Amino acid sequence: MNNNDTSEPKGGCTAMPLLRVATGLYRSGGFSVIELMIAMAIGAIMMIALTNLLIDNKTAYVREDQFARLQEGARISALLTSRHLRSNRSLGCRSLGMTTLEGRLTVKACKLIDTPDDGACDDAGWSSRDNLISLDRALGYDGANNLNEPDNLSDLPSAAAGDIAARWLRGDIVVTWGVDDDGISLTASLPEPIGESGGFQGTGALSVAPVPSALGNVGRLALITDCVNADLVEISGPNGLAAGDTSIQHVAESSAGGTVNASDGLSSAYNWSAPEDQPLVPGPVYRATVYPFSYDAYYICCVDTEDRALQTDDDIDNCRNGDTDRYRPSLCVWSMENSNASNQALITDIADMRVTYTGDTDSDNELDFFADDTDPIPTATWVSGEKAWSGVRSAEIELLVSTGNNHVTRMAKAPAKASWPPGNGSVVSDTLGAGLTADTRLYERFVTTVAMRARTPWYLP
Numbered sequence: 153m154n155n156n157d158t159s160e161p162k163g164g165c166t167a168m169p170l171l172r173v174a175t176g177l178y179r180s181g182g183f184s185v186i187e188l189m190i191a192m193a194i195g196a197i198m199m200i201a202l203t204n205l206l207i208d209n210k211t212a213y214v215r216e217d218q219f220a221r222l223q224e225g226a227r228i229s230a231l232l233t234s235r236h237l238r239s240n241r242s243l244g245c246r247s248l249g250m251t252t253l254e255g256r257l258t259v260k261a262c263k264l265i266d267t268p269d270d271g272a273c274d275d276a277g278w279s280s281r282d283n284l285i286s287l288d289r290a291l292g293y294d295g296a297n298n299l300n301e302p303d304n305l306s307d308l309p310s311a312a313a314g315d316i317a318a319r320w321l322r323g324d325i326v327v328t329w330g331v332d333d334d335g336i337s338l339t340a341s342l343p344e345p346i347g348e349s350g351g352f353q354g355t356g357a358l359s360v361a362p363v364p365s366a367l368g369n370v371g372r373l374a375l376i377t378d379c380v381n382a383d384l385v386e387i388s389g390p391n392g393l394a395a396g397d398t399s400i401q402h403v404a405e406s407s408a409g410g411t412v413n414a415s416d417g418l419s420s421a422y423n424w425s426a427p428e429d430q431p432l433v434p435g436p437v438y439r440a441t442v443y444p445f446s447y448d449a450y451y452i453c454c455v456d457t458e459d460r461a462l463q464t465d466d467d468i469d470n471c472r473n474g475d476t477d478r479y480r481p482s483l484c485v486w487s488m489e490n491s492n493a494s495n496q497a498l499i500t501d502i503a504d505m506r507v508t509y510t511g512d513t514d515s516d517n518e519l520d521f522f523a524d525d526t527d528p529i530p531t532a533t534w535v536s537g538e539k540a541w542s543g544v545r546s547a548e549i550e551l552l553v554s555t556g557n558n559h560v561t562r563m564a565k566a567p568a569k570a571s572w573p574p575g576n577g578s579v580v581s582d583t584l585g586a587g588l589t590a591d592t593r594l595y596e597r598f599v600t601t602v603a604m605r606a607r608t609p610w611y612l613p
Contacts, residue, residue: 222501238604260415294324329445333443358376375445455481505552508524511543547604548600560593572585
């Protein structure tokens with residue numbers, strides 16, 4: 153072969169692949185170690201980024217879920233307290249102010265009369281103190297005081313004062329009473345309208361059809377009024393609401409034999425009229441109405457979330473120093489709605505409650521103090537000191553609501569803020585949440601102002 157022959161080899165093959173193999177420039181496939189390391193580094197960075205993204209998304213989801221629960225708890229708490237506070241001192245077609253002015257309200261329910269320990273409802277002074285839920289009776293108590301002592305809850309029924317003092321955790325207490333539901337008309341006149349002494353002595357049963365469930369059990373409080381007179385009694389029978397029940401008992405003793413009312417009779421023979429030219433006859437218009445009557449006290453308590461038990465006495469310290477995921481502050485209520493007047497946890501994770509008031513101190517129908525005043529701050533202590541409960545027109549309720557879970561925020565923070573009332577640029581004893589330690593829960597302040605309709609100017613006598 154001619155060494156100078158540059159023609160291609162037979163068969164069309166080229167020498168280039170051989171040359172590449174000989175020089176090390178040819179590779180049949182795969183990645184080098186360096187390329188693999190670069191690829192693994194890029195993959196690790198992407199995995200870390202994706203993991204952080206998932207963690208951030210989960211954190212945001214948990215945070216939003218907890219915040220939604222927080223808002224729901226605040227909304228329900230505000231609705232519960234506002235509903236009863238709005239109807240405070242309402243007696244159906246009249247206000248407590250009107251009946252007090254005219255002396256037309258008689259309270260016979262033993263639960264509202266401070267009775268001896270034997271519960272006989274024979275307090276010698278009850279008959280001279282008809283208006284045991286008078287305008288001067290306190291609508292709240294200041295958490296700055298030691299409310300673990302029943303003596304500091306003196307205007308509450310003794311059973312309520314003892315129960316609440318044993319369970320109160322912190323914050324203010326709100327007390328409400330009044331008619332907060334629709335009434336039902338009497339369908340007949342009361343029997344035995346003339347008593348042995350010659351006065352009206354309506355006794356026995358209040359005839360209504362049908363009996364509403366809110367009045368269907370022994371121990372419930374019922375108010376009967378014809379817009380002139382009013383009687384507040386404890387229902388003594390029947391034991392349970394059944395289909396077709398058309399009467400509500402109001403005698404002194406319940407069907408079980410316990411004393412519930414101070415006497416058998418009411419102050420007026422409702423639905424009777426007395427025309428001048430004839431004897432007493434049933435009135436042609438059945439005007440009298442029977443209402444469910446509520447008496448409640450709202451406060452902050454400590455709840456064991458494992459069994460929903462309310463902590464009492466020394467055990468309430470679990471909400472301060474113990475397993476904070478198990479023991480949680482809650483909005484509680486002491487209610488006289490049933491025969492076993494007792495405490496109940498309503499909404500968990502309500503950490504604190506602060507209440508201030510707006511009202512009139514000199515009965516001239518002009519407002520003299522306001523809930524957002526700072527000098528003085530119209531707390532329950534101040535209102536009591538001014539003897540101004542009769543002039544209170546509205547209340548501002550501040551709730552400190554927290555998330556149930558810890559680690560919702562990145563940094564631990566104290567719940568109270570210096571920007572909150574009383575607004576002097578620092579956290580003081582009267583600031584909502586003052587004294588609570590820092591943690592990583594989310595806290596929010598919710599405020600609602602409630603006018604008491606029975607004390608608005610158009611309702612006053």
